[in-house]
Amino acid sequence: MLPEGETSDKIRFELINNVILIPVEVNGLELTFLLDTGVSKPIVFNFLKAADSLQILNAEKIKVRGLGNGNDLEALRSSHNTFKIGEAVNIDQAFYAVFDPELNFAPKIGIPIDGIIGYDFFKDFIVEINYNRKFIKIKKPSEYKLRICRRCQVLELNLENNRPYVLSYVDIGANKNIPVNLLLDSGNSDALWLFEDEENDIQISQKSFIDYLGAGLSGSVYGKRSKIKKLALGKFDVQSPKVAFPDTLAIAAMKSFEDRNGSIGGEILKRFNCVFDYSNSKLMLKPNSYFKEEFSYNKSGILVENSGVRMVMELSGDQNSAVSFSGRNSVSINGVIKPNYKYNLKPVYTIYQILPNSPAEKSGLMKGDEITFINNRNTQDITLENLIGYFYDDSGEELKIIVNRNGVERKFRLILKSPLE
Structure with a gap:
């Protein structure tokens, strides 16, 4: 909740590889979390700076299952924690602490990530995400009135298991609009995921290639990548979006209890400035400067x-004169510190x-x-x-x-x- 007398707050974020990273304070420890509409309870990874410093309160052992074709993960469920995001504070927050050292998203993003947060943040506020200017504005639902503009589209959200879904339409390439139930997944850096379904004509194009799609909680995810003709979100047609078809083994557990055809990821969501209103099951979209950006593939392999x-040892005052370096992750240079150089x-x-x-x-x-x-x-x-x-x-x-x-x-x-x- 926000402090008494406050009705809104603005939180700056980093947008890296189409995903949002925000500062989150957990039991007094400052961490960096990925904002992921596709998760319910927050998850904290113990192998980063949180490992030695984070207090894990009232913990009980559980098993968790996520995306990927690996095994279940051992985790601790911790309750009655204090989370602070901007000026908003929750003094009774539960989260999962995961102990698998292989579960490390930092190398793929380039900066350390300490955890993931989703539903438990969105449910308490009206959340406006401005991808253009890289800020999130949170507002008390009681103080907010949805203002519909000419360039905006309001979609109905279907919240199942604390995760948001929207009814959309895809044209695979046969000039046929196929209805699809898609998870809004801001933690997925891809544009669009679809699950193969011959009965509903959701099939991979002949022009496709096998690729690594990313890391899930239960292991790596592989599949095929291609493009489709369009994705329709209300009145907005997203033309020629990239699409990934994950391997059926990686999504088997998910499909067994979800009526879902795929996911809309960050590469599409960032093309809109979004207002999430979970209390009224609404999502408002407004195209931004990313909207017409061409979808492109990694062309190097x-x-x-x-x-x-x-x-790296550099001459003081001269950033371009590196003269020596140590091995990876080392912090000593032949045991000698030279005063005329600086070390970065x-x-x-x-x-x-x-x-x-x-x-x-x-x-x-x-x-x-x-x-x-x-x-x-x-x-x-x-x-x-x-x-x-x-x-x-x-x-x-x-x-x-x-x-x-x-x-x-x-x-x-x-x-x-x-x-x-």
């Missing part, structure tokens, strides 16, 4: 992650997968290569999101990549090509 840091931690970006028959595979790049330069730019000075952006340039563009492979510098060139060509 490189999947890269932030695999750690290394310390810089990211290390490592290829964790090369897609078959891709430009990267044909160029000779390999899993485990550390990318040190791309098109003559030192990768230690750019973010993971900036680095990945090179892979989405136009087909026909050339990438010049230098990697560190087992201590040896190697140079590669590749020509970007869409996997659907």
Whole structure:
């Protein structure tokens, strides 16, 4: 709830790889959470800074199941915690603490993520998400009146198991609008997921390719990627969106108890400024500057992650004169600290997968290569999101990549090509 006398609050967020990251204070500890409309209770990961500092109150052991084809996870259910987001405070918040060290989304996003929060935040407020200006405005439902504008569309939300669904329509490519029940999943960085269903004509296009779709609570998710003609959200037609068809094994448990045809992810949601009104089961959409942005694929075949840091020694006052560095995750340089230099931690970006028959595979790049330069730019000075952006340039563009492979510098060139060509 908001402090007495306050009716609203504004919270700034980071938008990285189409997902929203917000500051959340848990029992006095400042953490970073992913805002995920697709989850019910908050989840905290114990392998980050929360591991040693976070108080886990009134805990009981449970098993949890999530997306992926792995096993159930062991977790603790903790109750009567204090969560603070902006000026809003909940002094009786339950959450799950997950103990699997493999469950780490930070390398794929580029910054540490301590947890996920969804329904328990949205249910108490009217939540306006301004993707353009990167802020969230929360308001007390009793003080809010929905203002419908000419460019807006109000959709009915169906809240099942504390998760929001909307009725939408997809045209796979046969000029036929197929009704689909889709989960609104702001924690999914993809545009659209559909579940194969021959009976309802939801089928994969002949133009598709196999890809890694992401990590779920119960393991990695693979599937096929393609494009469809359009997604209709009320009066708005999202043209030629990307679509992923996850492997049936990864979603088997989910489909057994959900009447659901797929998910709308962050790459589509960010094209609208959204107002979520759970108390009245409403969602208002207003197109923003991202609306007509073209949907693009990774055309390199490189999947890269932030695999750690290394310390770089630079001349004081000269950011571009790195003269030495230590090994990954090390903080000493031959045991000597030189007073005329300053020492900075810089990211290390490592290829964790090369897609078959891709430009990267044909160029000779390999899993485990550390990318040190791309098109003559030192990768230690750019973010993971900036680095990945090179892979989405136009087909026909050339990438010049230098990697560190087992201590040896190697140079590669590749020509970007869409996997659907």
